[in-house]
Amino acid sequence: MIGTGTYAYFWRMSDQVDQPISLDDALRDTAAHDLHLFQICDHDPLTTATDQRLDEILKLATDLGIELEVGTKGTDEDQLHRHLQIATRLEAKLVRSMWTAGDDRPDAAETERRLRAVLPAYEKAGVTLALETYEQVPTAALIEVIEKIDSPSLGIVLDPANTVANLELPDDVTRRCAPYVRNWHVKDFDFTRSPGWVGFHYSGVPIGTGRLDYDGIRELIEPDRRRINQIIEFWLPWQGDPAATVRTEETWTNDTITYLRSKQHD
Template identity: 30%
Template sequence: MSGLKDLKLGLFSYSYRMAFGAHDVKPRQPMNLFEHMEHVHDLGFDGIQIDLTHLTSHDPAYLKDVRSAAAERNLFVEYGSAYVTADTIVQELHVASLLGAPLMRTFMGFSRFERGTDVAEETTRAVALLRSVAPQAADLGIRIALENHCDATTPELLEVIERIDSPTVGVCVDLGNFMIHLENPVAAVRQLAPYIINTHFKDYAMKMENWGFKSYGVALGEGVIDLKAVLDVLVGEAHLDRIMLEIVSEPQASETETLALEEANVQRSYRFAREVLGIGTG
C-alpha cells in the first residue's frame, strides 16, 4: 500500500482510561497526562489525542504546559472533546487551540436506543450548531471531526456532514462503533471516505451471551475487523497522513490484571500497526 510508510501513528489517551481512573475503574495510583505522554513517547508513538477527562484544568498556563511537554517529546497533539452542545463547543475549541491541536474530535451524543429519542431532531440540532461554529474553528486553524459514537448510523452521519457543507467539519471514524449498528466497518469507511479526517482505529471481537451478542475491544489483529482493508481506504481514498489508535480493553477481576491487560493490548497493537500493517515504517 503506497503511503503507509509515511503515516504518523498516534494514540488516543482513552486507550489508558482505566490507568487514568477518570472513567469506570479507579486505580490506587492513577496515571496523569504528563506521565502518559512520556510513556507514549517511550513506546514509539508519534502523537496523542487527549481525552477531555484527562485534563485536570482548563487554565491556560496548564494547557500550555501540556502543549510544551508534547512538543518536547515531538508528539503531535489532537483534542478529544465531549459531545456537541451550544454551551461548551466554543470553549472546547479554545482548549484545543491552547493545546496546539489542529483537530478536535466531537460527537452528537444522543442516546439512540432510548425510547423517545428523535433522531431527526438530534441530527438537525447538530447540523445547526456545527455549521454555526465552523467559521470560528476555521479562524483558530482547527478542523472538527464528528465521530460515529453509537448514535447516528453511517447514512445519517453522511447526511449530517453533507448538510453542514464545510471543509472545516469532517468525520472521525471509530471502527468498533460501527458494529453497534451491525454495520460492516469496511463498507462504512468507504461510504464516508470523502469526509474522513480522523480515526479511532481499533479492533473489536464479538461473542454470544444469553441475552444477545456482545462486541468488545481487543488488541489490533485479534478481532473481526478487516484492518488492512480499512487502512487501504483510509490511505487510498481518504488520503490521511496520520492514524489515531484507540485501544479499548475490558476490566478484569483485579486492578493488577486490569492495568496489565490494558498495557499489553496497547503494546501488542503498536507492534501490529508497525510490523504487520506497516504504518509509519519509512
Template identity: 30%
Template sequence: MKITTGLNPYGLTYYLGLQGAGTPRHNPNGAGLEGFIRLTQELGGKAIELWEGWLKDMSDAELASLRARLDDLGWKRVLSSGLQHGDMDLLVRCAKALDAKFIRVALTPILCGDRAAAGPRWHELIASVNQKLEAAVPKLEAAGVVLLIENHQDFTSRELVGFCEEYGPHVRIVFDMANTFPVAESPLDFARVIAPYVRHCHVKDYRAVIEPDGFRLVRCPSGDGCVPHKEMFDILAKHNDEMIACIEIGALDDRHVKLYTPEWWHGYAPKQAEDLAACLLALQRNRFEPGEEWRTPWQRNADHELIEYELGQYRKSAANLKAIGLM
C-alpha cells in the first residue's frame, strides 16, 4: 500500500492560534495556515489537512491561488470540519476549488466515549447524524467528493461501517488510530472491522494513566505511546492500494474514559469480555507509571512551554514514522 503522509493541525492549536480563542490564554500571534504549511514542508509531508476556518472567508481567487501552490508542492489535500456545525455547501465549494477529493468530519461533540453525558440527547444526536448525512450525499455525488466520517471518540467500529453501508460510496471513514480506546475497542480489532472503508488516517498516539474508574489518555508523539501503527497499516493494506495519512497529536487536555462506572455504558451494545480485555491490555504499552507527571503544559498553566511542546511532538512523530517507513 502506498502511504502519502502529511500533517493534521489539531495537535498544534496553541502554535497555530486556535486554542483558547477569545480568552486570556489565546496565542494572538498564532502561526495560522502559513505556519502550518511551513511546518509540513519542514517535516517532509506530502499531504495536508485544511481546517474549514482557514477557508471560509477566502475568495475564489484566493482558493485558486492556494490550489496552485499545493499543486506545485505535489501535496494531497483533505478539508476538515464537523458534521454538526460545518457548512456542507461551503465545504463542497472549497473542495472543488482546491481539487480536494475528501472532506473529513467529526460526527458529534461527544468525547471519551461518554454517551451518558449527552443523556437523552444521544438518540437525538444519532438522528441528527443520519439527517445530515442523507442531506449531504447528493451534494457529494454531484461534486465527486467523498465525506470521511471520523471515529471521534463517539461511535464504535461497527456503527461507523453501518453509516458507510447506509449512505453508499460517498461516505467513508477517516481512521483516528488512537480513538479506539474511548469506545472500549483495541486498535487492531477496530482496524479489522473498518479496513475496507478507510480512505484516510490520523496517525495519533496516546499514553495511558490508569485510574480507579477507568483510564486517562494523554497526548504524546506518534510512535511513543500504545498504538501499534505499523500493524494497523498492515491490516489496512489488505483492503487498500493507497492511503493518505496525517500526523495528529491529541488535545492539550487529557481524555478521561470512565468505563469502570455503570453509567458510562449507557447506549452501548453488550460487549464480549475478550474484546474488552484486548482493549485494556493494549493500553498497558508505554503507560505512565504511578507518580509520573502526565499533565500537559496547558493543564499545568505553563503556557510559555506550549509552542515548543507542540512543535517538538510533531517533529518527534515525523522522526518515528520515518524510522519505520511510514513517512
C-alpha cells in the first residue's frame, strides 16, 4: 500500500512556516489524495498523548479510511514498550524505530538484549518492530542482530538513501536487506556540486530525477506480494521562504503519488 507520513509534511507541519498544519490536517490531506495509510513518525506529541487524544486520532483516521503506523527512535525498552501501547491503541501493526537515538548508542550485544526483552510483547500483540537503515549503524550489523534474534515481529525499514553517508551503495543495501524488509521509505536523492565546484551537496530531489532505483528496489523486495507498505517522504531543502517551501512540498507530494501509482500498473 502507498501512504504518506509526517516526513512528507515536514515543512507544512513545522513552526518555520506561517500557518503550520496539524497532524489531523495531514491525515485529512492524505485522504484527499485518496490514500489510505499514514505513518506518524518521530512526532513528539504522540509519545505523551493521552488515551483520549489517541482515541481521537484513531477515530479521525478510521472515518477517513486511513490505516496508521507509528515511529520512534532508539531501542530503549521503555520507549519501545510505550510505542507498542500507542500502536495498539491506534490499531497500528508496525512500529518503526532506529538502533540509536541521540547519545544513546548501544553496542550490538546491548541492542540484542533490549530487543529480546521487548519482542515477546510485540509478538503477542501482532505488531512488527522494524529498524530503519541509516548511516550510524552499518547495514551488516543491523542484519546480524535481526538474524540472531530471528523473530517474525522484527524486521527492517528500508531507506537506502540514508546509508550513502556511511559509504554504502543503495543497491547493495537493498539486496542485503531484502529478505527482512517490512516497510519502505520512498524518497529520491542525488549529489550536486557545491558552489565553486569544491565538494558535493547530497539532498532530496523530485521523484524520478535522482539516484533512487525505484524499479530495481521493487523487483528485489516485491512490496505488492509481500504487503510491504511504501511510505512517501522527502529530503526537501528550504526553498528560501515559507510560501515557496510549502508549495514545493505540495508539488513533490502530488508528483510522488502520481509516480508511485503509475508504477503499480507497470
